[in-house]
Amino acid sequence: MNALQRAKRRVDAVRRNGAKAIDTGTDGGVHVQLLALVFLIVFPIVVAAAVSTKPQGIVTNLGDLLPGTHAVENYREALVDYGFGRFMWNSLLMSVIVVVGKLIISLLAAMAIVYYRVPYKNLVFLFILFTLMLPVPVRFVPLFRLISDLGWGNGLLAITVPYLASATTVFILRQHFLSIPSSVVETAKLDGVGPAKFMVHVLIPMSKGVLIGVSIIMFVYAWNQYLWPLVIIDSEANQVAQVGLSLLQGDVQGGQLSWSLVMAGSMLTLLPPLALMIAFRKPLLETFTIQQK
Template sequence: MVENRPVATTLSHLVLVLGVMIVAFPVYITFIASTQTAEQIVQNVPMSLLPGDNMLESYRLALFGGKTAYGANIAPVLPMLEVSLVMALVISIGKIVISLLSAFAVVYFRFPGRGIVFWMIFVTLMLPVEVRIGPTYEVVSNLGLLNSYAGLTVPLIASATATFLFRQFFLTIPDELVEAARIDGAGPMRFFKDVLLPLSRTSIAALFVIQFIYGWNQYLWPLLITTSEDMYPVVLGIKSMISGGDAYTEWNAVMATAILAMLPPAAVVILMQKWFVKGLTDSEK
């Protein structure tokens, strides 16, 4: 029985509200800046915390690009959002498919060196992209995949973490279920499609959310292999919009682009929140 403690309940809610305010305040500032002109952002110190009247122009400039009053050219964000969406979907779906098949092979197939193969996959967790980025770039360059969707996504598809998580889940499936499927005449792939995949729905949903955000927020790898603005993801596009030195920066367009970049991953989290939480907390395997 849960005890009713008003003081503790009030304190916990205050801490929760404070945490939400700390997290949400920078987002609010970004949105407010996107509704003002660049002059208002730079000249008004401190910046006004009330929305301005330049919202439509800021988002139009961010989405479709164009030349500003100071002669600066703003690249349109729509193609960047498309590149980021393709990257996020291909990386997340590719990681899940490869990890499912890898875990299925390691758990249900008996072959020499099975344990060694699994540990070789697991050890790659010690080698993140930043460590192996030089050799990976050379391979991608030699294959002629620079400035391409394949070059942006294929090197990031493999995931030892997802393979490990699916393996641990498959190990919890009773042997009686495997025997029943075998008695019914189900082959390996039918068992995988009709039994394992339905049981893995919540885990797949949780991993999809995580990997989608991971693919959407990629910065270092696209920075290395893209030299054409046509293949810039939105995160790299935000960096390219910030001028260095004495050059003038349209901060309202930058902030509008930042807000636009937040919307797709936020939508994925909101739409799949139920499955995401269930995939992380469901213990009825």
Template structure:
């Protein structure tokens, strides 16, 4: 290649870059602006969690405050936040384990077993998506009272164990597994549970992790049902516990620093889970879109 050809190639590349730069620049500025706009409430909450009452009510003060340690220490020690966090963790983990386990068994039956009205059963499972827990709150509460489960961990976990969404996602994933694997298992006379444990689950680790993340965050953010069925503070969860912080006041003014500190603490567990398992979560959404 001659020197002239090289110069022409370089000019063409520079021209291409200059032609694409404005569009790329606007796109990146728009993305950065959107992310900053969505993150602004979280940043303001983090700043307010470090401020005193006087600093918060000074609307011109947007800098970190002087009472970060006091706010977080009071939330954890004076307002029973440790107990709320432990209860929410137990509830979320129990719901994740129970929901994933039941959904795996249901998907196994719907894909690999033949029984009368199998398609009708699957349609009925999907139909339950139209009846979320808040719609069923009155009959569920009566059932909890009848079973004497009120004020217990069973009351805030059992209603969430069945999931039509998880059954649907596992069913679709199992249907994508090559039939040759299924035929080999049949020839080896492998039972259903063994096939699930030693074949399907190892091949579904990404899907299981993604559904577990979604379920964990969903369970962690529950408010209405625990508020209705749990009356003891020692059995209450973190989202309801945050509500109790609104009653705090200093000199007749709400202590928003304490409330924001509690909100930041309640945000950390699901945020850590989301960061650690974000890749399986994206894969799950990809399968759902397909």
């Protein structure tokens, strides 16, 4: 029996050591893949940042990727001379309005679907999800006619009101509300808490992380809008940052495109959403994992 026990112990030790070796090898492979993906994502940003500091932004060899000496001049020219600061302000105003409006509408819709007896609410929710299957460009023609008939064209209402309804946000909030313990809801009902008070004092405090994460997602989505503002806005002064980049690309100096100016505008456009995603990365990750609860 002693010899048999020793043999079993040796087999178990070999298995544990083999598992550890496999795990170590697997972890090493995963780390290599992650580093490769990070490099592929970060490298274009590093190139854009380097090009934005050059006189013309022409890259012919690896030495041209070193930082230049025209950073202040290029960024000042983009912000002041070409009015890119105005474009960024329009995008910021549009994004904030869209985030606040979407948050209010989606919060009310998700709360009604989860906690209240609404006739055919499951059918309504399926219809909301069905809107995700419609490509955005399909809605441009009727939406353009509607905005024109209302007299909202070439203004802030034209680029904000069409984005206030969000099926994705309703879905995420609904999934989160379903994960809240039913005992909390029953206690609120027994205390006679009304809908508004229930939302303000129960749902919102228990959903701060998800609400922040959803807000970041909505902000990035609104900030990156290009096609609809290009279609509905005629005045250059009312355009957004993404369309402003194409205006920078349309400026040719001496028959040659100034890539340094374009890259300076690209870096300026990247900063607001990147700063928000870094500052609120934890709530953002919580939002992406909400479906697993």
